[in-house]
Amino acid sequence: MSGGLSDTELAMLYEKYSFLLIRRLRVLLRDESLAHDVLHDGFLKLMQSGAALREAQTPLRWLYRVFDNLAIDRLRTRRARGQHEPLDQVAEDRVGPAPSVDVEGRDAVVKLLGELEESDARLAVLVFVDRLTQEEAAGELGLSRVTINKRVKALRMRASAILDGEEMHG
């Protein structure tokens, strides 16, 4: 990103997209104060170097990519510091999940985000949070459908292990 956005542009972006962004960050981070921190940091980034958004054909998707990267970085940092569990509960999602979302599977995969390789973390978000098809995810990441299929299977197995563990402890 080069060049920043004006205050007027930022204010308009905030009014239009902040609800969707904070809702998504709550899902990814499972920590209310961290979600608000990342929202703030993301807008700071746009203020400093978000001019490319003006050319984006799908602004929401572009924004999600920026904020997802920030969120995944934070999860990695938290994991590197040995803080594996979020400190705060998140506010209730007033809207609820989209009909296509498998909430249990999504939440299990999200718990892995901090420990995944960058491309796997991105894939996990595209397939389990956004619910893109594997074909769409392949196009988005520039990988073959076969590779995506293998990686999604591996993610599902790791997520199942988490769910099984929770059942044993729950």
Added chain:
Amino acid sequence: MADGTEHPSALALESVAAGEVMPDVQTHLEECDACRMHVDALSGAMKATRPGAEFVAELRRPKRKRLRLAWIAGPVALAAGLVLLLRGPAPEDRLKGGVSFSIIRDRGGAQERVSGRCLVKVGDRLLLEFATAEPRTLEAGILTAKDEWLPMQPPRSFGEGTHLSQSSVRVDDAGLEGRALVGSPSDIAQARRHEPSAAAIIVLARDPAP
């Protein structure tokens, strides 16, 4: 359609709610109540956002001057660093006639329930405790002397009794002065516009003690 379902991806529905044109999704929405309701709910919630100029003004403020919101709720209070040590119901007289509240002020682990006027200093954590004599929808937060709104309890329906705000606030080195407010969403909106309001108030002032 998302794999394994008859519905578009969550991203597609969110994009449509944000005003992006997706003809295939629009066609689906004409036939699918669940997806249409989801998009409508998203669109409605998106319109309820606070003014962007207010947020941008905060962005322009040096980071160290920002107040950090620390969200806590029920069983995670311990992990969030604020363990509620005070026990016992709120005084009975506070339950008479509408809503009343106090602030739980945590200073280095020592907690005190304060009402009327609350002196605060750097490092304090504040949690709101409010009581209602009948079921009602309530909202709570702090309106700072700089006219900044710090939400601590989004609007929610509460039953009769005493409740704690969903989040706490930690006072950073910029200090904190203003008013803590609890009331109906319309009372809060009026108070934030500095209009006469039925919201319950506790004044927050700087503690001169070292």
